[in-house]
Amino acid sequence: MTPGALLLVEAAAAVAILILLIVWVRLSPFIALILVSLGLALVAGIPAGAIVKGFEAGVGGALGHIALVVGLGTILGKMMIESGGADRIADTVISAFGPHRADWAAMTIALIVGLPVFFEVGFVLLVPLILVVVSRLHQHPLRLGLPMAAGLSVVHAMVPPHPAAMLATEAYHADIGLTVLLAIIVGVPTAAIAGPLYARLIIPRMGQAMPPPMSRERTPPASPPGFGITVATLLIPIMLMLVGSAGSSLHPFLQFIGSPVVALLTAVLASYWTLGLARGMSLDTIQRFTNECLAPTAMITLVVGVGAGFGRILTDSGASAAIVAVAGQWHVPVLILAWLIAAVIRIATGSATVAMATAAGIVAPIAAVSTVRPELLVIATGAGSVVFSHVNDGGFWLMKEYFGMTVLDTVRSWTVCETIISVTALSIVLALSLLL
Template structure:
């Protein structure tokens, strides 16, 4: 067996062991990724004195940027939840769409609300609203729940400043503003196909659901923020990042304003600005005290610790795959098979997603593998970010926390969850990949 083939076998074995540790042994993904990374490094023959140092470099390179994004994004999401702004968005959008198009409203709300929060946070936030509306309209809860989940999944995987998407953007040296724009152009129709359209097809074929009881503990607020104020606050970091792209690659790049625009458009500054604005628009102006806002900030950061660490060790695993030569072996194999880099990006992310059940780990690891390969490629790095995100959501199954969230909250069987949610995620993945390839052809033409 050649050294390249042996490295591929070792990498495949590492992934298989990772599945075993997470699914069968029930080991934390954080611990499992560390063990598998160190074990792979030893098997691949990396000198023991360099293993930990290289792994730490991979983890530190990711966390140095992502930890700030995770923390600031979580605070912004917490302010939206506690101020009643999320409820305001839901009420307004559903009224605007009308009851007959409530599924499209659910998707739209998820696309907006999902921008600053993780999938799990957005899901738990919106599920009570979805169940109430579905009961009022006498519809199967998944008729609205699947479009909602599809919208959250799309923005979680493809749109910065979500941590995994942000990490991929950084790894590929992609323009943040253009990434957000292309993610919207690809993500919205993708969510429409996998959400409202697929829900209308599959829900009549599902069995009855028994949703969990979800009482909402509301706060005594002076007033909820208006729809306009809430949306403006949530979209502020996105707007700032789009402005920042003008300073990096737009007409302002050669002017004295260019560096300043890049500064205010950096993800950390953009999110920090939005958090500070939210303290007023969603907090003080609504009757919250500074002590309460501080308590919210402190409370919401603790649950993000494991998510942040998993992102870091996922990047560390990617670094070990690179240092071991497995990435080079994949490149050689891909070159031999003439696999286009966009397809290879999607495929690697998809394999890791199916293996680990984590979209975040899949994006972090795939980005670490593909980034060296993509150097010199003619494919836009922004499209690589989206292709990575598309691969990271394929085929959600029993090793994915999102699978169980959907099953338990909507009270479905495992089979019905697979027929609805698993297929929905796969539709998102394949549709987004197809549209990404289409956009790459457009860019290559001009």
């Protein structure tokens, strides 16, 4: 067996052992991820002195972003719930769309909110609202949660100005305006199939979900904030990130205020007034709410971090490079090749951004001599970058922990949802390539 093939077998065995430890042994995902990551590193031949350092670098790289985003987003969500603002939005959404179409509303909101923000940012902003609505409708959390996540995932992977999509647009020399237009044409039906339609199909087959206590519906106060001020507070980070994205080339300060951390911090401070002090809350009450909501996010944040550490070990061991080498030898149409390379890197590393960026670099020389529209290549690459989200993907653990699911139910819902997004988007892109 060649060294590359051996690495692929070792990586596959590591993922299988990880699932076994979590599902059958009932070991904490946090502990299981650490054990399997270190074990794979030893078996793959990474020098012992570099194993822990590499793993810590992977964990630290993820937590440097995700910990602040999850923490600040959770505080903003807590203020919306405790003030009654989330209930106000829930009432408005239910009355506007009707209880039977609330899942379509969740998808639509996610497609809009997700345009300027990372998946994780949009997720922590919207999940408190989703959980309040499903609680009021007495439905399974994934009835709205899966459409919301599908909408966010679609725009994160396929639509500029998201960083990976922008990088692919530049690598393929695609027109950004046409890329956005085609991505929306592909993304809307894709999100509909993977979100509301698939959720209605799978939820009757799902087990009971137990969201964290801080996410459950509470009795709203007597004088909640209005719909307008609540939505305006929620939109603060989105608008700031739009300004940062559009104005980063004009002034560094615009890029600073548009960063996810600064934008969310601004929204949290604003919520202390608009949803707190202005509604009669005391500073002591606001501090108590802030401290209460952070505790349940600790395990979520740690699991996401060690999941990234596992992805780093897969990369350092050479498994990712072996996958790329195999994929590069496939003789297939360029659209499918871009999708395949992004897909195998995604499965190996757990990162849609890494998968899309790496695949674009590999396919760009081929794209330069291809007759396929480069805009469709961007979307095909993005579609491949979200396939089969599993235990080395931070989004997998966000879905599992925030919606209180088992690993198996997370695979049946979220992993399949991501794969539907990937395959459906590729199918639409292939159809469009016959017309354009």
